[in-house]
Amino acid sequence: MSRAATAIGVLGAGSWGTALAIQLARNGQAVSLWARDPEHVAAMAADRRNARYLPDNAFPDGLQPTADFDAAVAAGDVVLVAAPSHAFADTITRLQPLLQPGQGIVWACKGFEPGTGRLLHEVAQKQLGDDVPLGAITGPSFAREVAMGLPTAVTVAAFDEDFSREVAQRLHGEAFRAYTSTDMVGAELGGAVKNVLAVATGIADGMGLGDNARAALVTRGLAEMMRLGEAMGARPETLTGLAGMGDLVLTCTGDLSRNRRLGLALGRGDDIETAVRDIGQVVEGIGTSTEVRRLSKAHDVSMPISREVFGIIHQGQDPKACVRRLLARDQKPEHAS
Ligand SMILES: NC(=O)c1ccc[n+]([C@@H]2O[C@H](COP(=O)([O-])OP(=O)(O)OC[C@H]3O[C@@H](n4cnc5c(N)ncnc54)[C@H](O)[C@@H]3O)[C@@H](O)[C@H]2O)c1
Numbered sequence: 001m002s003r004a005a006t007a008i009g010v011l012g013a014g015s016w017g018t019a020l021a022i023q024l025a026r027n028g029q030a031v032s033l034w035a036r037d038p039e040h041v042a043a044m045a046a047d048r049r050n051a052r053y054l055p056d057n058a059f060p061d062g063l064q065p066t067a068d069f070d071a072a073v074a075a076g077d078v079v080l081v082a083a084p085s086h087a088f089a090d091t092i093t094r095l096q097p098l099l100q101p102g103q104g105i106v107w108a109c110k111g112f113e114p115g116t117g118r119l120l121h122e123v124a125q126k127q128l129g130d131d132v133p134l135g136a137i138t139g140p141s142f143a144r145e146v147a148m149g150l151p152t153a154v155t156v157a158a159f160d161e162d163f164s165r166e167v168a169q170r171l172h173g174e175a176f177r178a179y180t181s182t183d184m185v186g187a188e189l190g191g192a193v194k195n196v197l198a199v200a201t202g203i204a205d206g207m208g209l210g211d212n213a214r215a216a217l218v219t220r221g222l223a224e225m226m227r228l229g230e231a232m233g234a235r236p237e238t239l240t241g242l243a244g245m246g247d248l249v250l251t252c253t254g255d256l257s258r259n260r261r262l263g264l265a266l267g268r269g270d271d272i273e274t275a276v277r278d279i280g281q282v283v284e285g286i287g288t289s290t291e292v293r294r295l296s297k298a299h300d301v302s303m304p305i306s307r308e309v310f311g312i313i314h315q316g317q318d319p320k321a322c323v324r325r326l327l328a329r330d331q332k333p334e335h336a337s
């Protein structure tokens with residue numbers, strides 16, 4: 001099959017894969033949107049919308065759903081992976097033998113590899129070597145708003161600047177600004193760590209702790225993200241930009257955030273299984289909190305808010321006790337000298 005520069009395969013037809021596919025098709029790309037479930041594909045093809053994830057947004061003409069994974073990978077010079085982060089490594093393994101010279105892979109997942117804490121570009125590089133162009137799309141971007149065509153700004157990070165420009169150009173449009181960056185570590189770290197902090201602010205809001213508490217959690221959460229970023233080699237400006245602060249502001253305040261909604265439910269006293277079932281979509285903060293805990297220990301970085309989120313999610317700790325513990329910590333300077 002010949003591959004066109006104006007065509008692209010999107011792997012994963014959840015909310016974000018579908019929204020990005022809509023944005024790419026709006027820009028005149030021929031998009032093959034792959035989903036695992038053939039019945040879901042047939043329904044999308046018949047309805048010309050994704051009724052399960054984005055029921056209000058009709059597909060532009062150039063978007064074709066497909067259940068043929070190989071054909072979606074072969075569709076264009078760029079393959080976009082939009083699965084949850086826990087499925088990222090398997091997706092890379094599956095597409096590796098299908099890759100043709102010159103094809104690049106970009107992903108829109110926000111999280112770490114479960115069990116190792118590796119950033120997704122580390123997973124991809126280890127598997128594919130250094131010759132395949134790799135990139136990550138990150139930044140404050142609710143799928144529903146992108147699908148509606150509301151103004152959005154993201155960052156496309158890649159070590160290869162030609163590749164980040166290529167991906168950004170395909171996405172960039174009237175209401176969609178795609179910036180570029182070479183800081184893969186910062187871009188991926190910001191998008192992942194914010195999952196945990198969105199849960200934290202949700203918990204505080206669910207407990208009715210007030211606007212001051214939310215602002216404190218966002219700001220001190222950013223300090224945690226930046227300390228981990230420094231230890232892992234991220235650039236500080238990436239974390240004060242769209243990938244870090246931008247996404248923190250969005251998901252710590254916007255009720256479209258699944259991570260924030262999980263926190264709201266936990267703060268109100270709901271059990272986690274019910275909350276996750278009610279949300280009905282991926283809540284990356286559950287797995288991310290384990291990996292942030294692992295990384296903070298490995299790099300000896302203090303991340304007290306993230307630690308308490310881990311305790312609430314994975315150790316059944318009482319949110320009230322966690323708040324008391326956070327507030328009872330020793331007084332100290334705001335900024336380390
Ligand atoms: N939804 C958003 O607004 C948004 C925005 C930016 C980034 N993201 C990130 O995009 C990624 C995908 O999130 P989403 O919002 O599309 O989730 P979603 O819950 O809406 O959809 C997840 C999709 O992944 C598929 N899937 C689940 N397990 C899979 C597996 N093992 N292999 C292949 N596919 C699998 C599901 O069938 C579903 O189609 C996440 O990492 C998320 O953090 C989401």
Ligand SMILES: O=P(O)(O)OC[C@H](O)CO
Pocket residue numbers: 110139140141142143195198247250251256257258259260282283284
């Ligand atoms: O719904 P969330 O919390 O996974 O957030 C979605 C996006 O990451 C927002 O940028």
